[in-house]
Amino acid sequence: MSAVSEQQATSPAEPRKGLSPRKKQRISRVIQYAVLVVILVVLVALADWKAIGESFFNLDVAGKGLPELFTVALRNTVIYTLSGFVLGFVVGLVLALMRLSSVAPYRWVSAIYIEIFRGLPMLLIFLMIGSLPLAFPGFELPGGVYGSAALGLGVVSAAYMAENFRAGIQAVPKGQLEAARSLGMPHMRAMVSIIIPQAIRIVLPPLTNQLVTLLKDSSLVLILGVTAAQVELAKFGNDESSTYANPTPILATGLTYLLITIPLGYVARRLEARQGAGR
């Protein structure tokens, strides 16, 4: 539309030749709704609802996965996730302290570690861990699949958490360390008792998000080759759906993930909002 007609349209004194902006907006909205309705009608008319229901919402098949979906698969997913998180937390904290060390080689080692493990796909890490026995025949990680899963998830999340912790430690006001040191606390004691507890509070939201990421990434444990007792959600859903030649279990698995990830995401946002308000 030309600038001239637009000007005319917005000028109420002139007799209108084009449409007013408000009218145009209304027409555009009507069109959008119309498109939506057409798509819905077409979907309803064309889709084979019976087939969809039997495939994706087949309660018989879903029922066969119970209670193992929760007692085995979810349980293992939670174990893999938490063990990876704990390892990542501890290693990440150490890496963050190294990153902030006054000893340069510590800083370098930490920086290199962080760059490497943030730059690699988690899948590749699991492939590497799975191939360790090829490189060192007879070699086995302590804890078997559980140990390998914790290692894979831990070494990668450590790199991310290290960056979170570093930012958190740097966000604690300098006066806190000075106050602690002025009371005679050695540097390490001041870090452990005064700085790190405050830093952890600050990084609680990103750590919660990190937990969500780990929960999803724990699905990669299937690369390691797991027994029926070690199966986690994704592989469980996949196995069940092959067994019954029906995709419902995969959908059920997805819902189970969401059961945890959505509340966790909510918690993270709440924590974030509370910190924002506290400033």
Add this chain to the structure above:
Amino acid sequence: MSTVEIKNLHKSFGSLEVLRGIDFTVESGQVVCVIGPSGSGKSTLLRCVNLLEQPTSGTVVVDGVDLTDPDVDIDAARRHIGMVFQQFNLFPHLTVRRNVTIAQERVLKRSKGECDRVARENLEKVGLIEKIDAYPPQLSGGQQQRVAIARALAMNPSLMLFDEPTSALDPELVGDVLAVMRKLAEDGMTMLVVTHEMGFAREVADRVVFMDGGVIVEDGPPEQVIADPQHERTREFLRRVLHPGV
């Protein structure tokens, strides 16, 4: 005996020389107030006394221990030097009680019961025993500063350093903090106080030190330095502080 003995103290930040040869002593039981314009190096001097800043050269002797000696255990030395900051620097994630007990417990290795007793005694002294289970952000600035004083006192310091302890406070809260400091002085505590509170300096200080440009310009009893300054720079500074806007 002198508690603090500073000789030819220099401190530079990069090429900026902030302290340019400071000599002075604080006798045991004395209260010395340090005054001077912004940027004259008052905080830096104070922070050199407990080695929060590493002096570039010169010696700082506290209680007979030369803190600039590289072999000295600085953590051990700091236990006996209390410090109160302009911004209070209470530990916000810990209760008032924990703020006052944590260093006693971790540094002095006192028993839990002993820590608690000392905490109560010192909170009593600053008039805040009823806030013992509160968290610092729940307290007013004046209350936080008094807790900070109690926290320092709980370590049984032989010297207390104050860096503009009332500068961050609303005017109506200044009095409570100064009253605590006055009481402390009466009880014989050795104190080195950076302050703009001329009334406090005049009434409480045994000596007033005027600093400008990284050197001590004038050092003497308050009735001399404040009431009858010998140097033009001191007079000029006092004119501005005592009659702002004139």
